[in-house]
Amino acid sequence: MKTDLSVSQGAALSVGAVLGTGLISLPALAADAAGPASLVAWIALIVLSAPLAWTFAALGARYPDGGGVSTYAGMAFGPRVSAAVGWCFYFAVPLGAPVAVGFTGGYVSDVLGGGRATELATFVVIVGTAYTMNWFGLKVSGRVQVVLSVSLAVLLVVTVIAALPHARWSNLTPFAPHGWTGVGAAAALLVWGFAGWEALSSLSGEYRDPRRDVPRATLIAVAVVGVLYLAVATVSVLALGPGLAGSRAPLADLLAIGLGGPVRVITAVVAVVLTLGAVNAYFAGASRLGVALAAESALPARVFGAQRRSLTFIFLSSVAAVLLPIGLHTAALLVTGCFTLVYVIGTAAALRLLPGGGSRVVAGTAFAAVVALLWLNGPTALLSLVIAGGALAYQAARRRPVPLDR
Template sequence: MSQLKKEITLISGIGQLSTTLMGTGLFMIPAIAAGIAADMSLWAWGILFIAICPIALTFAELGKQYPSAGGTAFFVRKAFGRKLERSVAWLFVSVIPVGVPAAVALAAGFLQQIVPSPFDTALITQVLTVFLLVTVSLMGSKSSGRLQTVIALSIFALIGAFLWKGNITSADMVMPSVSKESIWPITAALGVMFWCFVGIEAFAHMGEEFKNPQRDFPIAILIGCFIAGATYWACSVVILKFSAYGSSNFEYASIPYLSDLLFGPKFALLISILGFSACFASVNLYTQSLARMVWAQAREYQPQGSIAKVSARGVPANATLLVGFVLLISTVGGEISGLNLEFFLKLANGIFVLVYLLAMLAAYKLLTGFRKGLAMVSLILCTLVFICLGWSMLYAVSIFTLLTLPWGRWLKRNRRQTT
């Protein structure tokens, strides 16, 4: 049977997860959250980080005990059987039409500032981004991990430079007073901010490729989440101090604006390169995780099929090409239809939170002792975040309901009746 190569080390795992969590989110979510809740967004970041800790710990325990390229779908299968596994797998795939176009568009927006004319159009740069995603994915997780570690270090350096050049002091980090009126803006901001911590469930698909998954996988999740949370909070402090929020332009351009304000236009090209690299790194892990989820399903149900094969590099090449094709169609469709960033983010968040919720439900059944209690706390937290999403959770619930309906049984019944 085809197997993936075990190439991911602790350092590369931390690099992959931290860049995935910070990638697209760092360049848009702090400004969007500040536009919703102003300085109350600092409280929202703290609440979100506290909430994500037990969820991250639960994912770490699941990945430690059940390392598999199937990720959450595999966890659900172990807990509830094969039927629900397929529904979760396809639910994860359903994020492509709503989540990936926004992420690719953001990355391509930075790429437009780098490539020469006439290739600097939105559509061409988005297609080029998808092509690069597939190319890097085909190189293998080891090469990808090294690349993302370098990108992570560059992001830390950028935020550190903002803190230094912006003369951020302890006075800028004072938490604002909370009142009854501030509760709604905080919860509304949380509905968007959860995007910043989607990536843990995608990272779960990489557990099978760790050299030492029992030791390194949980450590990589915990350290990666801590690094991302601290970076987001620090970035928000800078954005609030210099009022780089409150306009739709800042949804994409808060970081370039701060760079131009603090360092001048001479750093514009460097910011464009770093912005593209960070966004690319985030989408890159999703491309790999989606490919591995498709490969894991093929390995289980059609082991002799072409999708279940791996390349000489130990990469699910055919599954990667299939996912790349779907990404391309979704991205072109998203560009043609026109993107409302916040709308698409909320739809994608609904799917991710539901995937998290199902993973925590599986963890509650699979784990024992203290870990079961931790899973219960995580399940409650995921339910609360799901409620915070409001109307946007209906998309995820509708997709999941359609996927769990007994379509196969109905088709067989109709065939019998027609014959």
């Protein structure tokens, strides 16, 4: 399945997976939880993302494989842990798709009208487009992703520059209106915006030269994501002030004060580009993970044994998930709980698999940080344990001997 993924395409997929839909709503949600002190949570997550991304890049460069974190967990801890990790990531992707598209649907319906019907139509169009791009292969989806990521970066830079003259230092006070516990609550929400580094490890085997290209693509992505996230979050706090916490569309508000006039169409376009990039990257990584899990007998080969079949399962499950009676906030926390458990086991595997020295220090730093993030997720992290238990139950049932007919 090697497709000679280039550094630029890999970096673009990484940016799309991580930057994702976080900028659509997270500045407002984090400000609601912590006020201006939410910037502390933003900085902490940006700093964390560097060792986390580098750890997965080091694993991908050293052990390129479509199974990604699941493969590394298997190498370090055995097949049962491998299957549990694989299930946590794989089945979290369809549950996360409605969350990823949910806020975007609100932007689009604000422009076109139609309410819930427009939101569902937006979901079908974005998820269907990502499905189609991946159906025709990673070369197609990777090239499209480069265009999406460049367009996204330009739009966000314009937004920040337009709003910057309206920034006021006075909007930093009171700095922590909800106390420092609010920073922890904001950090738990912001995990959603930084999930994605693990998704691209499943694509490591498709680079032209994984040992050389995976670290290069990751370094580019870390720099782009960190700069854009911090710039948008900082300007949002300084320019929008107390109004940020109650904003349903912080990007639209930034453009409105910066450029004036009707900006709803522009922000809807930004939201669609962000979301399509994220869904495309996750579909690409997860569909290959499904094939790898089927090859290890951790999933039924008839359903998941080929990339297009695995991709189709993710697409159909995403459509089914959008009909579940779960709020976007709750669903986001459930998904981040699954991803955080994947991070915990993935970084623990890195401590066993990577050579000594600097690599293990970086992996150890990432491991300590993600354990703390798992604790911050609270009860919603229990879904990851349920999914992991399902993986273990499937393996036990599959290995159970069939009684002979008498």
